[in-house]
Amino acid sequence: MAKIIVTAALTGGIHVPSMSPYLPITPQQLIDESERAYDAGAAVVHIHARDPETGQPSASTEIFREIATSIKSKCNVIQCFTTGGTPEMSVADRAKVVTALKPEMATYNAGSLNFGLFPFTDNIQEYKFPWEKRFLLASENGIFTNTFKTLKEYSQLFAETNTKPELEVYDAGMIANLAYFCNNGYLSKPLHIQFVLGIMGGLMPDTDNLLFLYNSAKKALVDFTWSACATELNQFTIGTMAFLMGGNVRVGMEDNLYIEAGTLAKSNAEQVEKIVRILKEFGHEPATPDEARQILGLKGQDKVNF
Numbered sequence: 001m002a003k004i005i006v007t008a009a010l011t012g013g014i015h016v017p018s019m020s021p022y023l024p025i026t027p028q029q030l031i032d033e034s035e036r037a038y039d040a041g042a043a044v045v046h047i048h049a050r051d052p053e054t055g056q057p058s059a060s061t062e063i064f065r066e067i068a069t070s071i072k073s074k075c076n077v078i079q080c081f082t083t084g085g086t087p088e089m090s091v092a093d094r095a096k097v098v099t100a101l102k103p104e105m106a107t108y109n110a111g112s113l114n115f116g117l118f119p120f121t122d123n124i125q126e127y128k129f130p131w132e133k134r135f136l137l138a139s140e141n142g143i144f145t146n147t148f149k150t151l152k153e154y155s156q157l158f159a160e161t162n163t164k165p166e167l168e169v170y171d172a173g174m175i176a177n178l179a180y181f182c183n184n185g186y187l188s189k190p191l192h193i194q195f196v197l198g199i200m201g202g203l204m205p206d207t208d209n210l211l212f213l214y215n216s217a218k219k220a221l222v223d224f225t226w227s228a229c230a231t232e233l234n235q236f237t238i239g240t241m242a243f244l245m246g247g248n249v250r251v252g253m254e255d256n257l258y259i260e261a262g263t264l265a266k267s268n269a270e271q272v273e274k275i276v277r278i279l280k281e282f283g284h285e286p287a288t289p290d291e292a293r294q295i296l297g298l299k300g301q302d303k304v305n306f
């Protein structure tokens, strides 16, 4: 049976601290969560930085470096950094982490969308920090910008640093964007796609949509490795469907704060443990980081700049 690459997306830039006391925020929390997720079977941790005082998403190279260096000293998990940040960050700020750390892997968002987080405000009674409500409401009128020009620049940056792009696809049009970049020499194979379902502004998290995205990508791109993630508890259903279809799976508090209906996950590791239990029931095993490096064709931890 196949080795499945489990990614833990530890904190993201979507949820705000008032939504869960377990959302990791400080560098130390992110370092500890990485180690625990790795121990539970994650081969990849996907990392966003936050301001340690307020939990606000941050593009600080210093914070990214502190997290990256410490994780590397503790375990050989693959570190995949965000270049998505938040829609409020400039593209230049979002890209800094790749220039500075030259990581093995980083995200490459395959198109623009109106990333709608404002409905979260309906369920938050009390805010811990003043930025949270403003940030969520601003998403109603904000574009997560990944223009063709931006993506050309990102492509060049990833090639220069030999960083593998994890191609985030939220909707089918983004597959056409990838085909264009691939056919015109901006992206080179082998490609690795992360299908992200359930973001308001993108495709809804259901099985038809995952099949549709996969089949569209097959037609347009032919061969690629891939993984899927989905918001809230769809994380486990879409994730299970993904590995049953021959893909890989991402869990983590970036996409889902829960472990089961009505119960917050107390750690990312808890979600990793759950998906590992499920995939083992089907006779699969989670890939180790080194097995994942081989599957994805990564340059290796010795070639990063941290």
Ligand code: KMH
Pocket: 012, 013, 014, 081, 082, 083, 084, 085, 086, 087, 107, 108, 109, 115, 144, 168
């Ligand atoms: N926070 C989002 C706007 C990524 O890491 O590149 C996008 C995101 C994807 O989190």
Ligand code: ZN
Pocket: 009, 012, 013, 046, 048, 082, 084, 107, 254
């Ligand atoms: Zn992310």
